[in-house]
Amino acid sequence: MSNQTLRIPALRILPRLTWLTRTGRHPIGLALGIMLLVGFALIGLLPALLDLPAPEHMDLLARLSPPSAAHPLGTDHLGRDVLARLIGAVPVSLGAALSAMVAILAISLPWGVIAALAGGRTDAVMMRLADIIMAFPMLVLALAIIGFMGASLEASILGVAAAWWPSNARLVRALVLSASHRDFVRAAYLSGASRMRVVLRHVLPQILPPLAVIISLETASVLLALSSLSFLGIGAQPPTPEWGAMLNEARPFFAQAPHMLIAPGLAVTFAVLAFNLVGEGLQSVLDKREPYRW
Amino acid sequence: MLRFILVRLAAALPTLLGMSFVAFAIVALAPGDPVMMELRAMGIVPKPEDIAAIQAEYGLDKPFFARYFDWLGRAVRFEFGTSVATGRTVMAEIMIHLPATLALAISALLGAIVISLTLGSLAAMAGQFAGAGLRGVTVLLVSVPSFWLALLLIYIFVLRLGWARLVGDGSLSDLILPAVTLSLAVGAALGRMVYERIRSEMSEDYVRLAIAKGLGPMQILIGHIAPRIAGPLATAWANAFGGLLGGTVIVESIFGWPGLGQLILEAIAQRDFPVIQAYLVFMGLIFFVTSLIADLAVVLSDPQLRRRYSDE
Numbered sequence: 001m002s003n004q005t006l007r008i009p010a011l012r013i014l015p016r017l018t019w020l021t022r023t024g025r026h027p028i029g030l031a032l033g034i035m036l037l038v039g040f041a042l043i044g045l046l047p048a049l050l051d052l053p054a055p056e057h058m059d060l061l062a063r064l065s066p067p068s069a070a071h072p073l074g075t076d077h078l079g080r081d082v083l084a085r086l087i088g089a090v091p092v093s094l095g096a097a098l099s100a101m102v103a104i105l106a107i108s109l110p111w112g113v114i115a116a117l118a119g120g121r122t123d124a125v126m127m128r129l130a131d132i133i134m135a136f137p138m139l140v141l142a143l144a145i146i147g148f149m150g151a152s153l154e155a156s157i158l159g160v161a162a163a164w165w166p167s168n169a170r171l172v173r174a175l176v177l178s179a180s181h182r183d184f185v186r187a188a189y190l191s192g193a194s195r196m197r198v199v200l201r202h203v204l205p206q207i208l209p210p211l212a213v214i215i216s217l218e219t220a221s222v223l224l225a226l227s228s229l230s231f232l233g234i235g236a237q238p239p240t241p242e243w244g245a246m247l248n249e250a251r252p253f254f255a256q257a258p259h260m261l262i263a264p265g266l267a268v269t270f271a272v273l274a275f276n277l278v279g280e281g282l283q284s285v286l287d288k289r290e291p292y293r294w
Numbered sequence: 295m296l297r298f299i300l301v302r303l304a305a306a307l308p309t310l311l312g313m314s315f316v317a318f319a320i321v322a323l324a325p326g327d328p329v330m331m332e333l334r335a336m337g338i339v340p341k342p343e344d345i346a347a348i349q350a351e352y353g354l355d356k357p358f359f360a361r362y363f364d365w366l367g368r369a370v371r372f373e374f375g376t377s378v379a380t381g382r383t384v385m386a387e388i389m390i391h392l393p394a395t396l397a398l399a400i401s402a403l404l405g406a407i408v409i410s411l412t413l414g415s416l417a418a419m420a421g422q423f424a425g426a427g428l429r430g431v432t433v434l435l436v437s438v439p440s441f442w443l444a445l446l447l448i449y450i451f452v453l454r455l456g457w458a459r460l461v462g463d464g465s466l467s468d469l470i471l472p473a474v475t476l477s478l479a480v481g482a483a484l485g486r487m488v489y490e491r492i493r494s495e496m497s498e499d500y501v502r503l504a505i506a507k508g509l510g511p512m513q514i515l516i517g518h519i520a521p522r523i524a525g526p527l528a529t530a531w532a533n534a535f536g537g538l539l540g541g542t543v544i545v546e547s548i549f550g551w552p553g554l555g556q557l558i559l560e561a562i563a564q565r566d567f568p569v570i571q572a573y574l575v576f577m578g579l580i581f582f583v584t585s586l587i588a589d590l591a592v593v594l595s596d597p598q599l600r601r602r603y604s605d606e
Contacts, residue, residue: 132309135585137536139537140574140581144574147567148323220437254445272439276436276437280486291496293505
């Protein structure tokens, strides 16, 4: 049924603007998110383009100095350039989030696909195992794992990956289940295609678009969790430049040097925002439903 | 209904057992020998026979599963040993800090529910441009890290305006800023879900019929859509509560709220394993009970499910 015929034309205001809805619900958000991500990638990969001091370079005479020509974002309590540390933190913060995401997918993709395709008892056991991990609040489990491994960036990545994979595996399983019950997948089975071929040629292509949405939104939440852990002092350890850790170091100098707080916080927010915007943008592009309106 | 609760509890037993096993295994598999650490904490250079004696005292010379069942037997009686750092029993430590954390998490959940229903339903019912604007606000709020938001709120309300104080004594007025911090981010995330749910219900035929009957937006939202999305929302609220239990750690450490967050951060720094283990068990149990209540709410809010369980 065509979704356009179901609307009530008489009550539609500004009918000429409908092309906006037809080309995707908010393409602006998606474009903005992609631009932000490309920007972060460029800054992270090409730090040498900007002539900045090393992130660890201390200038003890210029401690806590406000933004100036020499230090565009000021210096911190050890006289280190905040801009240099901010940029030095891009590969650390984003790299940590991406490696946690890779670990999560490395477990959850096979877990979800195998559970969905095997079905029966295997499925029940695998999902019950995932449920046990999911029974703990995610950040609480990550905290406990870090507690037993000792505080470090690697421990926080492992802790987050261990706590985040089960929910992802559940989503993957649901996607594969709904994808493998389509008629053309059954037809492929019946016409003698091997299981491997059905999975690779018919099931995976169906789940890739929704999976991209999930990955993007999950990366945002993983990034948020990892920077929170660093902020608590149990993620990246000094002197590693990391946005959350920078904010943690800035806390005692809160009243004297507010400039130390603004930049790292904005950096985390924009990075998380970028992944969220891409995820939501993709979701609304994929969303073909049309709600009824008055 | 009683039958449903019993069945649900019985089905949860394996999960509870598994949870306890995870909580035990994390300690057992943790790097570092607890005996050596305790001896070092006491400042003793250990002799091999001392180590063996202490291992026997703690039952560490027994096989893995025997130790697990010993531990489980004590855990069901809430005996988690003594804190290595303070020397008090772990239960005493937890009981001192738990009420503050629960108060914070529950008030943040209430705030988040109000925020999410407002944001979500406004975004779904508003016109194209207002809706896009509201969704923009939502995605921004979801993206702001709570620790940074907390620092900004402190800067504005404590340092600039002087409306609140930072070093509180755990009274109710000190709860406002941390609860607001937590509920903004979680409320926005839930609001996104409320929006999605309302949107998908609005694509259903029964809404089309209601519009054709001449019902107004509020009547359809409250009379038709709200009962349908109440169940899924209750589940989402329970999950959000789990997130809030974790989130309290961050916010408590910034606002100096005397909850479990302070305790666990100290325990991690001092590698106080019994405290971390008990924290994991308690948070898991609280989250478990919350999910159970949500499941009940789902059954109660769905007439079909309710009838099925009352017929049996």
